[in-house]
Amino acid sequence: MPKYLIVLFSLAIGGTIIVAPAKAEKADKFKETKVSGIAGGYDAIKNIITFDKIELTRGTLYIRGEKGTDITIAVSKDHPEGGGSTVFTGTSANPVFFRQKRDGGSDLWIEGTAQRVEYNKASEVVSFHGNAVIRFLDQQKETRKLEGEFFSYDSPNDFFNMANQTSGKSSQNGGRVTLTLEGVKAKTEPKPNKP
Numbered sequence: 001m002p003k004y005l006i007v008l009f010s011l012a013i014g015g016t017i018i019v020a021p022a023k024a025e026k027a028d029k030f031k032e033t034k035v036s037g038i039a040g041g042y043d044a045i046k047n048i049i050t051f052d053k054i055e056l057t058r059g060t061l062y063i064r065g066e067k068g069t070d071i072t073i074a075v076s077k078d079h080p081e082g083g084g085s086t087v088f089t090g091t092s093a094n095p096v097f098f099r100q101k102r103d104g105g106s107d108l109w110i111e112g113t114a115q116r117v118e119y120n121k122a123s124e125v126v127s128f129h130g131n132a133v134i135r136f137l138d139q140q141k142e143t144r145k146l147e148g149e150f151f152s153y154d155s156p157n158d159f160f161n162m163a164n165q166t167s168g169k170s171s172q173n174g175g176r177v178t179l180t181l182e183g184v185k186a187k188t189e190p191k192p193n194k195p
Contacts, residue, residue, distance in 0.1 A: 028059030028100065029156070033121055035070045035086060047071070056086055056119065060101035063119060063126075065090050088117045098126060100155070102136075109137040112151075116166075127152040129166040141182075148177035 037051025054068030065088030090096040095113040102108040115130030127150070128134065134146040134153070150163040164174035 028061050029124060031059035033058045035068075037068065054086075054088055056088075058121075060099075062099045063088055063096065063117060065096040065117065066094055084122070085118060085120045088119070090115055090117075092131075095131065096128075098128070105138065107137075107139045110153075111135050111137065112146075114151075124155045125152055126155065127168070129168075134160075143182045145180045146178070147180075149175060 033056065035049065035051065035054065035056045037055065038053045040049060040051040042049050049070040051068045051070070052066070054065050054070075056063045056068075056070075063086070068086055068088045070086045071084050088096040090113075092115070095115055096117040097111070097113055098117055099109060099111040102110055112128055112132060112134040114128035114132040117129070118127045119125075129150055132146070132148055132151050134151055135142050136144045146160070146162070148162055148164060149166045150161075150168045152161045152168065153159075154161075161168070162177040163170045164177055165171055
């Protein structure tokens, strides 16, 4: 009997799946967002900042990439948290990296890599494009893994959308999206005491 039972959920045409419990750390929404890099530029008219070796932090959320563009919307009535979005790009050798603590335990995390990652600061939706791999960790042990060309993660609503193309749309002739779950170990019954 194999040590782990692996369940593969493959989608030929893409689709949607809810993976629970995986809610991001609720307190992150109220933390300041910091974006930095080793070099960059600022377009004051469009309010766009570009960075090399970009890093974004917001509470336990951490995203890094080779290059990035931060489109910032000033604090307003419609966007009290500042809103805006950040687009990260990586290389095949050094993809974009994402990590965030999950609610529900002391050492639960979600992390992932992709060629491009987009983070919407107001909605807290993160989308992964190209060779995306998402891992759920419990005390550094992987409990589930998603692999495909596109994932978007709506962290406040704990909702994943998956597609077999980087555009977020699925194609009949596209690849597959795979979910691998950790196996459930069989319960062992205590042996009765012999007289």
